[in-house]
Amino acid sequence: MTRGKRTQSAELEVRLLREGIVESVHRVQAVVADNRGRTLSVAGSAEAATFVRSALKPFQALAVTTTGTLERYGLNDRDLAIMCASHQGTVAQARQAFNILWRCDIPPSALQCPIPAGKRSPLEHNCSGKHAGMLAVCRQRNFPLSTYLQRNHPVQQLILTKVAELLRMPPAEFISAHDDCGAPTYFMQLAQMATLYARLASGDNLDMERIVRAMTHHPSLISGNGQFDTELMRLSEGELVSKAGAEGIQCIGRIGEGLGLAIKAVDGAKRAKHAAAIYLLKQMGWITPALEERLTEIFMTLGDYKRLEVVGELSML
Structure with missing residues (x-):
């Protein structure tokens, strides 16, 4: 990771307009970097730090793609996609997570993600695919199943090593x-x-290329119909890979060009990160005007009387 002087510029503002009058304002920071670790442009501070949350999932999946786990248990790209997902717990999504466990001969009771409110199984938790992938690696490597979430567990150390190598x-x-x-x-x-x-x-990298292929070929598994990651990857037709994280995190990569965008809504607002992402993707030319119009309709038009607008620009370095 190239570290130079601190990079600071004006943050973006995402404004909620009610019949054209500003009612609320969110502050958003954003950074664009290349695959050599160089920061290319920024809104706010490139050094602003926060938890990556679920935007880490494609990199946690490297523990699966780099250990022969997919091949040993006959797992496919749909299985890999659900490992990268923050899904809605639909029947299809829960079944996909179950398929991983079934092929590895692991009972669903081994999952240590919570049972969501109003649901009956941890398979319906939005992170069940990620957990199933970690358990699959444990089975492949003969790691303990019962402690797989501990920081010093071998599967977590393997994931940390992969992320550290990339950075x-x-x-x-x-x-x-x-x-x-x-x-x-x-x-x-x-x-x-x-x-x-x-x-x-x-x-x-072949392992990451397979993860990207799984996510972009099966976008409905990643979040769900009508959700930002799913719709952006579906509508961009393989040009963008997208993964959200909680508390205002949104990360997007431009496939084949070695460019990445990371966004943080300072107050954690989901609507703010979506609006900022659409605005910046248009500004950078990563989406067509037609796609920007469609995404705006879905994620920035909030009803008959409310809409979002974004003010500000990325500063080039």
């Missing part, structure tokens, strides 16, 4: 905390998140 940092420098699902997540700069997605989308 060219010592694993010991990472700060971790438990995500809501119980798995470790990492505290990192927006520039580092953007670099991860630039490397994911670069096409330079």
Whole structure:
């Protein structure tokens, strides 16, 4: 990761307009980086740090793609896609997570993600695919199943090693905390998140290329119909890979070009990160005007009387 002087510019503002009058304002920071770890443009601070949350999932899936786990248990791209998902717990999504466990001869009771409110099984939790993937690696490597969420567990250390290699940092420098699902997540700069997605989308690594293919070929598994990640990947037809994280995190990679975008809505608002993403994708020329219009209709028009607008620009470095 290239580290230079601190990069600071004006943050974006996402405004909620009620019949054209500003009612609420969200502040948003964003960074664009390339696959060499260079920060190319920024709104706010490139060094702003927060937890990557579920935007880490494609990189947690590297523990599966790099260990022969897919091949040993006959897992396919749909299985890999659900490992990268923050899904809605639909029947199809829960069944896909179950398929991973079934092929690895692991009971669903081994999942340690919570049972969502009003649901009956941890398979319906939005992170069940990620957990099933971690358990599959444990089965493949004969790691203990019962402690797979502990930071010092071999599967978590394997994931940390993969992320550290991508960012060219010592694993010991990472700060971790438990995500809501119980798995470790990492505290990192927006520039580092953007670099991860630039490397994911670069096409330079076969394991990450397979993860990207799984996500973009099966976008309905990643979040769900009408959800941002699913709709962006579906409508961009394989040009963008997208993964959200909680508390205002959104990361996007431009496939084949080695460019990554990381966004943080400072107050954690989902609507703000979606609006900022659409605005910046248009500004950078990553989406067509027709696609920008469609995404705006879905995610920025909030009713007959309310809409979102974004004010500000990325500063080039």
